[in-house]
């Protein structure tokens with residue numbers, strides 16, 4: 001273990017490093033249930049592996065068995081997200097309610113985004129942003145897997161987002177890039193990269209991110225700041241510096257029943273009410289998390305950007321015909337065209353001002369592809385079935401123990417005797433697993449190559 005880290009823990013923690021980092025035991029592992037798919041209690045009763053409730057969020061569980069959770073068909077179906085248990089706490093602390101406008105500023109790979117999307121229950125808007133392009137693609141893939149239909153995925157800097165959406169959001173999560181001391185027990189790389197310089201540069205970046213988030217929040221709105229590190233500079237220090245520079249914000253009590261309060265007098269700027277923030281150490285049952293809840297004072301409706309509203313459009317005839325026959329419930333949904341692509345937009349108006357880098361707005365329903373002769377045809381997309389597969393008129397419903405489920409996830413064509421010809425949703429125990437094309441008693445596999453189970 002890093003000497004700088006242990007020396008600091010010995011100085012700050014009652015009982016020293018060993019008291020908060022018990023030597024025995026593997027790192028904690030967990031899953032967080034996607035309540036867009038099923039209620040938490042139903043998962044607890046029928047989980048396909050041994051789990052136990054975690055104290056950190058209502059949908060969080062400890063995984064009590066090694067391996068397998070990331071390959072199980074329920075994982076493919078977005079029933080849960082594999083998430084370190086304490087990492088589930090900050091999104092729950094944000095207190096999102098259906099219908100709100102929510103920003104997840106540092107969102108990839110998307111564990112907390114999945115929680116925020118579930119909390120919205122399809123109502124309102126979730127802007128999930130990731131600064132690093134490659135990670136933004138992973139974020140998008142996870143949002144599709146979890147079936148979140150009311151998300152806009154952006155690949156932007158915090159500053160440009162704040163310029164585009166001043167005073168727009170009801171709630172913002174800043175799960176900031178950090179020195180990752182909470183990853184030490186499971187990722188040796190985090191330990192190798194650790195240094196005081198890294199801590200200082202992260203702290204400087206966190207202050208910038210928080211300042212942008214503050215500008216994007218409406219008066220009365222709530223902001224949760226979190227890290228998975230223990231260094232006071234990046235936690236109490238960052239929050240203290242923020243409060244000093246943003247007199248229109250107050251620190252709210254997390255009222256958490258887990259973990260411990262923050263550390264007092266631990267760095268120059270730590271003059272905050274430390275009992276209001278929360279830390280989780282391994283002794284509390286998680287790998288490590290810090291969180292603080294801040295409110296922008298005043299009351300006011302969210303500001304609506306002056307420009308950039310994505311106006312709903314009529315879809316091409318071929319797309320409309322497809323929706324009418326396969327997804328009749330979706331026919332009245334707001335939609336838009338993007339080149340040959342057809343998107344189903346969130347019901348909440350979407351504003352995309354100032355040339356933002358947008359990976360996705362809503363659900364990609366599919367695209368028009370040139371057919372033989374002059375007719376184009378409509379090809380649906382995986383994301384449509386992951387968001388709305390349960391509403392599809394033509395479904396192949398498989399129980400999880402059916403051998404065709406594993407074959408399907410390997411990318412094989414599977415038997416589908418009696419299935420109506422044409423595009424069909426595939427479900428496992430009622431949860432969506434993409435789609436295929438039925439004909440002649442079998443189903444041609446359209447499960448995306450990059451997502452297949454090849455092990």
Ligand SMILES: C[S@@+](CC[C@H](N)C(=O)[O-])C[C@H]1O[C@@H](n2cnc3c(N)ncnc32)[C@H](O)[C@@H]1O
Pocket residue numbers: 087105106107108109110111112113130131132135157158175176177178205209228
């Ligand atoms: C702690 S991780 C987020 C984890 C995510 N919230 C989750 O629960 O899956 C922090 C994220 O911030 C991103 N990031 C890195 N530099 C950034 C910057 N300058 N501005 C905003 N985000 C940045 C990282 O790429 C990383 O994905």
